[in-house]
Amino acid sequence: MQKRDLLYAGKAKSVYLSDDPQRLVLHFRDDTSAFDGKKKEALERKGMVNNKFNAFIMEKLQAAGIPTHFEQLLSDTECVVKKMEMIPVECVVRNLAAGGLVRRLGVEEGIALNPPTFELFLKNDEKGDPMINESLAETFGWATPEQLATMKSLTFRVNDVLKQLFLDGGMLLVDYKLEFGLFEGEIVLGDEFSPDGCRLWDAETREKLDKDRFRQGLGGVIEAYEEVGRRLGMSFD
Amino acid sequence: MQKRDLLYAGKAKSVYLSDDPQRLVLHFRDDTSAFDGKKKEALERKGMVNNKFNAFIMEKLQAAGIPTHFEQLLSDTECVVKKMEMIPVECVVRNLAAGGLVRRLGVEEGIALNPPTFELFLKNDEKGDPMINESLAETFGWATPEQLATMKSLTFRVNDVLKQLFLDGGMLLVDYKLEFGLFEGEIVLGDEFSPDGCRLWDAETREKLDKDRFRQGLGGVIEAYEEVGRRLGMSFD
Ligand SMILES: Nc1ncnc2c1ncn2[C@@H]1O[C@H](COP(=O)(O)OP(=O)(O)O)[C@@H](O)[C@H]1O
Ligand SMILES: Nc1ncnc2c1ncn2[C@@H]1O[C@H](COP(=O)(O)OP(=O)(O)O)[C@@H](O)[C@H]1O
Numbered sequence: 395m396q397k398r399d400l401l402y403a404g405k406a407k408s409v410y411l412s413d414d415p416q417r418l419v420l421h422f423r424d425d426t427s428a429f430d431g432k433k434k435e436a437l438e439r440k441g442m443v444n445n446k447f448n449a450f451i452m453e454k455l456q457a458a459g460i461p462t463h464f465e466q467l468l469s470d471t472e473c474v475v476k477k478m479e480m481i482p483v484e485c486v487v488r489n490l491a492a493g494g495l496v497r498r499l500g501v502e503e504g505i506a507l508n509p510p511t512f513e514l515f516l517k518n519d520e521k522g523d524p525m526i527n528e529s530l531a532e533t534f535g536w537a538t539p540e541q542l543a544t545m546k547s548l549t550f551r552v553n554d555v556l557k558q559l560f561l562d563g564g565m566l567l568v569d570y571k572l573e574f575g576l577f578e579g580e581i582v583l584g585d586e587f588s589p590d591g592c593r594l595w596d597a598e599t600r601e602k603l604d605k606d607r608f609r610q611g612l613g614g615v616i617e618a619y620e621e622v623g624r625r626l627g628m629s630f631d
Numbered sequence: 632m633q634k635r636d637l638l639y640a641g642k643a644k645s646v647y648l649s650d651d652p653q654r655l656v657l658h659f660r661d662d663t664s665a666f667d668g669k670k671k672e673a674l675e676r677k678g679m680v681n682n683k684f685n686a687f688i689m690e691k692l693q694a695a696g697i698p699t700h701f702e703q704l705l706s707d708t709e710c711v712v713k714k715m716e717m718i719p720v721e722c723v724v725r726n727l728a729a730g731g732l733v734r735r736l737g738v739e740e741g742i743a744l745n746p747p748t749f750e751l752f753l754k755n756d757e758k759g760d761p762m763i764n765e766s767l768a769e770t771f772g773w774a775t776p777e778q779l780a781t782m783k784s785l786t787f788r789v790n791d792v793l794k795q796l797f798l799d800g801g802m803l804l805v806d807y808k809l810e811f812g813l814f815e816g817e818i819v820l821g822d823e824f825s826p827d828g829c830r831l832w833d834a835e836t837r838e839k840l841d842k843d844r845f846r847q848g849l850g851g852v853i854e855a856y857e858e859v860g861r862r863l864g865m866s867f868d
């Protein structure tokens with residue numbers, strides 16, 4: 395697999411074409427951002443940690459029958475994925491209240507959400523990733539009702555797999571954001587699953603082990619990501 | 632029908648018990664508010680105009696087979712309605728982009744929405760009436776999935792009836808908000824339908840004929856409401 399031209403550079407990853415027109419190379423950078431890109435910093439080792447973390451999780455999901463774009467690791471900070479047409483909609487499931495939900499609805503952080511909630515957001519930094527819904531996505535052509543139904547069902551299937559996986563490592567999967575794309579007409583999980591795009595709390599102490607450490611300036615960000623990985627059996631060296 | 636104790640006073644209407652335990656009296660006041668109650672003013676004649684406007688529309692909807700709480704006019708500013716347990720969720724349908732949709736999604740005011748969009752908001756002034764969705768409504772117990780499906784279907788049926796009614800009067804029904812309640816276990820349209828809770832534009836000039844005149848300080852608010860009513864065949868004297 396040969397890396398070719400840069401296709402686009404996001405806030406945390408750079409996406410390269412490859413010698414296979416159906417495959418891309420994702421380069422996980424150390425760049426870390428929050429608040430739609432308003433807070434930015436490079437956190438040493440993050441690219442490597444998230445690349446390996448994501449590979450581990452994507453393989454678990456693939457093994458559970460969830461179609462993902464992940465193909466293989468290419469280097470410490472790069473992996474090969476299916477080249478997809480991304481759907482500009484973020485799918486969020488929450489098991490416990492935190493973050494935007496607490497801010498918007500004024501509910502208490504940490505309360506259990508039964509059943510877990512499902513929300514859609516438009517992936518658009520300029521517009522501040524506004525909350526949308528199935529109706530708006532259909533009318534504005536961001537996704538069809540059928541695609542949205544598949545995305546919702548896959549997002550909940552991810553919950554079934556990962557809630558248990560993290561619990562086995564002594565952690566609570568509080569919430570997470572997924573992005574999907576189209577590959578050969580099929581809805582496939584894309585982007586990444588890492589502590590950058592989910593909330594993970596220690597099951598006993600409720601210590602935050604995810605990007606909220608960065609958002610809230612708590613420090614020990616990458617140390618926490620590595621700790622999460624180790625508890626799941628990953629090795630980063 | 633005898634009016635009894637005040638049950639509660641909202642921003643625009645006061646709700647009274649009556650000698651019939653199954654019926655309430657709605658008193659339409661002149662009080663007008665916007666921005667979750669932050670802008671307030673009494674607009675002379677508004678209570679009378681909205682009471683009669685609402686009666687006219689509710690009867691049209693009832694005649695089209697949509698269950699409503701409206702029973703009869705009681706005075707110029709009062710009507711009798713079924714006493715309901717209100718569902719704290721606002722249903723919004725939009726035919727053209729305006730207001731919050733334009734602000735949130737950064738789309739151009741006035742573009743046609745095909746198909747018309749459907750959104751849910753939590754009726755809660757303190758929290759700023761945040762956007763919600765079916766999943767959040769279910770998890771927080773605001774409404775069941777079955778109730779929400781009925782509310783959505785009724786809200787779109789209202790569109791079929793009223794879009795044409797206003798068009799026949801030379802107006803565009805841009806968007807509107809409905810509230811529903813439970814009466815004897817059935818989902819029934821409650822609250823009011825008036826230019827306070829919808830957007831109406833002249834079909835030719837796109838002049839605003841609704842509460843946006845108040846929100847935007849354009850003046851001629853009640854004159855516009857009366858003009859809308861007259862175009863539909865109402866008389867306010
Ligand atoms: N398999 C894929 N095919 C094409 N694009 C992808 C794929 N997976 C992820 N992407 C896109 O690549 C970009 C990843 O970079 P990232 O730094 O996360 O960007 P952003 O700042 O938009 O979040 C995102 O725009 C994401 O949607
Ligand atoms: N049929 C009904 N039974 C009980 N309550 C109703 C009924 N119709 C409307 N309501 C409620 O009465 C109040 C109407 O007053 P309003 O001034 O519009 O209040 P608000 O400031 O909450 O919008 C609202 O809380 C509305 O939900």
Ligand SMILES: [Mg+2]
Nearest residue numbers: 404405406585
């Ligand atoms: Mg991203």
Ligand SMILES: [Mg+2]
Nearest residue numbers: 641642643822
């Ligand atoms: Mg009201």
